Amino acid sequence: MWFKHLHLYRLHGEFALDAAALEGALEPQAARPLGGADARRLGWTAPAGRLGGGQLLHEIQGHRLLSALRQERLLPASVVKEELDERVADIEAQEGRKVTRKEKTTLKEQITEELMPRAFVRSQKVDLWWDTRANLIGINASSRSRCEEILDLLRETLGSLKVTPVTSQTLPIRAMTTWLGDAASRPADMQLGDQVELKAKGDDGVLRARQVDLDSDEIQQLLESGRQASKLALGLEGRLSLVLHDDLALKSLRFGDALIEEADHADDGDDALARLETDFILMAQSLSQDITRLLEWLGGEAQKEPSALQGAS
Template identity: 65%
Template sequence: MWFKHLHLYRLHNTEVIPLEALEERLAEQAFRPLGGSEATRLGWRTPGGRTSPRFVHEVQGHRLLSALRQERVLPSAVVREEVEERAADREAAEGRPLPRRERQAIKEQVYEEFLPRAFVRSQRLDLWWDTRGGLIGVNASSRKRAEEILDLLRQTLGSLKVTPLATQMLPIRAMTAWLSDPQQRPEGLVLGDQVELKAKDEGVVRARHMDLDSDEIKQLLENDRQVTRLALEVEGQLAWTLHDDLALKSLRFADAVIDEAAQADDGDDAILRLETDFALMAQTLAPVISQLTRWLGGEASAQEGGAAALAQQ
């Protein structure tokens, strides 16, 4: 249940749909297995698993939704080998080299023939909807996957006005300042032991399990490198790696939070356990995200965030 990654989005002028109406609409877009010729499919699933009839769980204004994404994995090397073999047979039979468009036609034919037999890979995507805070967080490893579940939610609701959460100060500038000067670190924010630094002409340097206040890190910063990823922690609550696009990756909830969840009396009820874990997770994430936003100068509008990102490039 506990999220591993978090891509954050701000909701704009969106009324909170009643829970029962949302349940009905999610059920209409429920996941169905891939058809024989389909490459990918995405649909809603019940967060509690196959035995649960509910598509959404709500605890104190926090809603949990889950989607299932399936895709057929067809290795490009397999397709390429078959295309080369068929193209060689055609060239030998016709005594001429095949033009590009005919090779492309062979490739499309091979893809259509092999796709139904390809291995199917499934991925669960979870969405946290803070209805009171007007925030959505998606548990996905990439921004692309997060956008896919938002597109599904938009299709389900008919409309959905969201933009990536933006702050007045770009994360890359704040992280560089925090690492360069301990005096600029906000009170309550603790550095971890991982960092990624980039320079325009010198590539990327990644350090793990290292003292980030060491002389080696200081020397790298003096060479005009900027911090694009930085391990951070709010003690007793959450540790994570902040990325330059404001994504929170490698989330690790504090032992105290996990212990509180473990000690909760759920009577061996799987759904109650799910909702208890989700409530504690949301109650931990919401204040940490609010605090992080303040540390980054407060929230910016979508237009301000986009302009700042362009200025940084």
């Protein structure tokens, strides 16, 4: 249940749907098995799997948990090419002529359609946390593009959805570079980790370092040469450790031992569904506090002007 990554989005406007109404809206967009000719499909699935009895939404104290199932057939281009080459060779041998480019394109489409039902299906579940009190959505995905797919599904489910990526008053790359180069600038409750990515302003590429002393002379020399921190491992008073990215994505999340122990000692009666909901609410409450604090480190959240919301996802 514990999220590994987090992309944050600010909700704009009011959403009056209660839990029952929202679950009813989710059902028509529920995940279905891929049809024989379907290359991919995205739909809502039960966060607790079979243990949840098909329940598509969990809402606890204003925090909502949804899960999307992304299914995709994997048909390697090399397999299609091999079959295409064989068919082209057969035609040319039997008819004594060269197969045209247009014919090859048509053959390739036919082969893809024939092989697609037999292609291996890869499934991926993506969890979404919706803090209804803070009007905040967090998606547990490694890439921004995957998040946009989930938001598109939510938009289709709700009929409309106005969200923008959360941004800060101080650019993360500027703040991270300052924290890295000046220990006195670091907030008292910040713990520096052991991982960093440094970008050069020119074309000198990117330097990545893991398990290093970030206060070392080598790191400081790189900063003095003009490099900036585009990723930085940080901790919040032992509650949460993460790698902050320059687009405000939070990666490699690790929750503090005290929170994990609290979840482990919760009285759930060995009920797997109760365990999931306990883990979720503890995680969600912790994230709400830690995100607020992280944004304070970055000078607060940047307010979107009305014009900036036009065409927002």
